Amino acid sequence: MLYRVRALFARFRIPSPAGEGAYALKSAVLSPQSYSDAREGQKPLLSLSGKTHWAGLKIVVFLLSLMPFGLLAYGAINDELGANPIEALHFGFGDWALRFLCIGLALTPIKTITGQGWPIRFRRMMGLFAFFYASLHLLVFIVLDLSLSWEAFKDEVPKSPYILMGLLTFLLLLPMAVTSTKKMQKRLGRSWLTLHRLIYVAGLTALMHYFWLVKSDYTEPLIYAAVIGVLLAMRLVVYCRKKHLINNWEIHKKTV
Amino acid sequence: MLIKTKANILSSQITDRAVFESRREFIKAATALSAGLMLPGLGQAETGKYADVPIGPYSAKLQVTDREDVASYTNYYEFSSNKKDSTVLARPLKTKPWSVEVAGEVEKPGVYNLEDILKDNPVQERIYRFRCVEAWSMVVPWIGFPLGDMLQRFKPTSKAKFVEFTTIYNPEIMVGQRSNGLDWPYVEGLRMDEAMHPLTMMVTGMYGDELPNQNGAPLRLIVPWKYGFKSIKAIVKIRFTENMPETAWHKNAPNEFGFYANVNPEVSHPRWSQSRERVLGSGIFAPKRDTEKFNGYGAEVAALYSDMDLKQYF
Numbered sequence: 001m002l003y004r005v006r007a008l009f010a011r012f013r014i015p016s017p018a019g020e021g022a023y024a025l026k027s028a029v030l031s032p033q034s035y036s037d038a039r040e041g042q043k044p045l046l047s048l049s050g051k052t053h054w055a056g057l058k059i060v061v062f063l064l065s066l067m068p069f070g071l072l073a074y075g076a077i078n079d080e081l082g083a084n085p086i087e088a089l090h091f092g093f094g095d096w097a098l099r100f101l102c103i104g105l106a107l108t109p110i111k112t113i114t115g116q117g118w119p120i121r122f123r124r125m126m127g128l129f130a131f132f133y134a135s136l137h138l139l140v141f142i143v144l145d146l147s148l149s150w151e152a153f154k155d156e157v158p159k160s161p162y163i164l165m166g167l168l169t170f171l172l173l174l175p176m177a178v179t180s181t182k183k184m185q186k187r188l189g190r191s192w193l194t195l196h197r198l199i200y201v202a203g204l205t206a207l208m209h210y211f212w213l214v215k216s217d218y219t220e221p222l223i224y225a226a227v228i229g230v231l232l233a234m235r236l237v238v239y240c241r242k243k244h245l246i247n248n249w250e251i252h253k254k255t256v
Numbered sequence: 257m258l259i260k261t262k263a264n265i266l267s268s269q270i271t272d273r274a275v276f277e278s279r280r281e282f283i284k285a286a287t288a289l290s291a292g293l294m295l296p297g298l299g300q301a302e303t304g305k306y307a308d309v310p311i312g313p314y315s316a317k318l319q320v321t322d323r324e325d326v327a328s329y330t331n332y333y334e335f336s337s338n339k340k341d342s343t344v345l346a347r348p349l350k351t352k353p354w355s356v357e358v359a360g361e362v363e364k365p366g367v368y369n370l371e372d373i374l375k376d377n378p379v380q381e382r383i384y385r386f387r388c389v390e391a392w393s394m395v396v397p398w399i400g401f402p403l404g405d406m407l408q409r410f411k412p413t414s415k416a417k418f419v420e421f422t423t424i425y426n427p428e429i430m431v432g433q434r435s436n437g438l439d440w441p442y443v444e445g446l447r448m449d450e451a452m453h454p455l456t457m458m459v460t461g462m463y464g465d466e467l468p469n470q471n472g473a474p475l476r477l478i479v480p481w482k483y484g485f486k487s488i489k490a491i492v493k494i495r496f497t498e499n500m501p502e503t504a505w506h507k508n509a510p511n512e513f514g515f516y517a518n519v520n521p522e523v524s525h526p527r528w529s530q531s532r533e534r535v536l537g538s539g540i541f542a543p544k545r546d547t548e549k550f551n552g553y554g555a556e557v558a559a560l561y562s563d564m565d566l567k568q569y570f
Contacts, residue, residue: 076540082340083322083329083536084392145534147543156529212527215390216437216508217337 065129068096086144093137098206100130102227109234124180131177138170162212165205172202203228306399307464312380314455321394321537323463330470333438334430346469348429354474360496363411370474377401387519387551389483393533398478399461404452416496419451424492438504444488445501455480455556481553483517514570519551523570
């Protein structure tokens with residue numbers, strides 16, 4: 001058991017600083033699409049041969065991700081969303097935006113822990129679904145809740161810190177969604193990565209949006225805060241280890 | 257007493273007379289049917305116990321909200337912060353027998369049986385608007401009696417300036433009371449003149465029947481010109497006090513929830529505007545309704561606050 005845990009943590013370690021290890025790591029970080037489905041010498045957990053198989057799996061995941069939308073839309077059409085259907089749609093889409101944001105944030109840590117590269121194949125799709133549900137969440141607010149009334153918007157939005165925080169979250173997601181294509185990724189190069197680190201900020205502002213909305217029962221936002229907290233902390237661990245390694249490398253270089 | 261008509265009722269909100277009068281028959285039939293089918297979420301009250309009670313004063317001729325909506329959308333944090341969950345979670349609460357402790361600045365303190373209270377206070381039906389601080393609203397035919405009539409019988413002393421109400425504390429059944437959030441048990445209060453106002457009701461039923469547990473059975477308060485959180489549920493204690501009672505939501509967030517909590521579109525809640533409200537059952541594309549000051553009961557109650565700055569005493 002202990003061995004397993006240690007082996008798990010060992011995965012956090014960066015490959016040997018000597019030789020090309022550090023460079024290989026750096027290049028892997030800088031080009032997120034240049035992954036293999038498993039680390040060298042390791043058998044991938046999810047091994048699919050050929051492009052068509054991956055495409056098939058992606059279609060399945062895509063359809064599954066559309067299910068919450070389908071169920072809520074079906075409920076709205078058939079008047080099965082309870083006493084306050086607008087609220088049910090509004091909260092439902094908001095919940096799913098946050099859930100997909102969590103799933104998207106979980107993929108890189110899963111890759112780090114398992115050493116399997118395949119989770120990264122789904123990162124773009126999960127991120128875009130988070131944006132899709134966030135857009136529906138905002139759309140329901142503007143079209144159904146405010147009935148497209150500019151008067152109502154002016155009256156209600158500036159007074160509500162939690163709505164402003166929600167709008168900010170949407171504005172943070174927007175440039176990532178726009179630059180999510182492979183073309184944009186190539187064009188932006190290094191800065192694409194920097195830009196897409198906005199997802200960490202969006203995760204935090206989404207949490208604040210939820211916390212400020214709640215009146216007294218913080219159970220649900222606390223669960224999301226714990227999930228997002230762990231996922232961001234894991235990145236911090238990797239980052240710190242990397243820093244440590246770089247320091248060692250500098251010292252190593254000087255002594256040679 | 258005259259039945260007062262409200263000034264700005266849209267013609268679309270006024271129920272057709274024939275429909276209004278046949279409502280009772282419909283409710284009877286619907287409750288009988290749903291009881292027969294054992295539909296969930298409809299509470300466990302006896303069928304039509306209050307089917308033939310007289311209509312009281314102040315009852316507005318408004319389109320009432322569907323009973324199903326009122327019974328499945330409740331803020332009852334003692335059970336859950338989820339409005340739908342309390343429908344099921346509140347079922348195990350035993351509401352019979354029920355007694356109410358009367359204490360404080362009063363000549364006739366003691367523990368009163370609810371059945372005896374009901375013998376002294378004949379019930380009537382009143383259709384009132386109900387406005388939640390979360391900016392949604394409904395119209396409910398409540399069954400109950402004026403709170404003031406009951407309070408007078410206990411003979412409050414001259415020192416009694418406020419009335420404090422307390423909800424039952426039973427964390428074994430009220431699972432929401434196990435966690436923090438609010439300082440349990442739930443406490444609410446009214447100024448004496450507010451409590452004695454003829455609009456203020458003690459409620460034991462709705463829609464011609466007993467209150468479902470999730471709506472505050474067996475005894476709750478209804479103060480139609482105040483936000484819903486003032487209308488405390490499942491009352492076990494009434495205490496007359498000289499000083500303003502500390503109330504549950506006010507204690508939790510004094511800058512957000514005032515003691516008075518009068519419905520007022522001019523005074524925003526720190527987190528949301530109060531100028532509009534979502535009318536439950538109005539349909540997915542219906543715009544919100546403009547909220548009325550004192551929830552439309554200004555003609556009756558505005559005088560109670562004539563010398564007060566309502567922005568300060570929200």
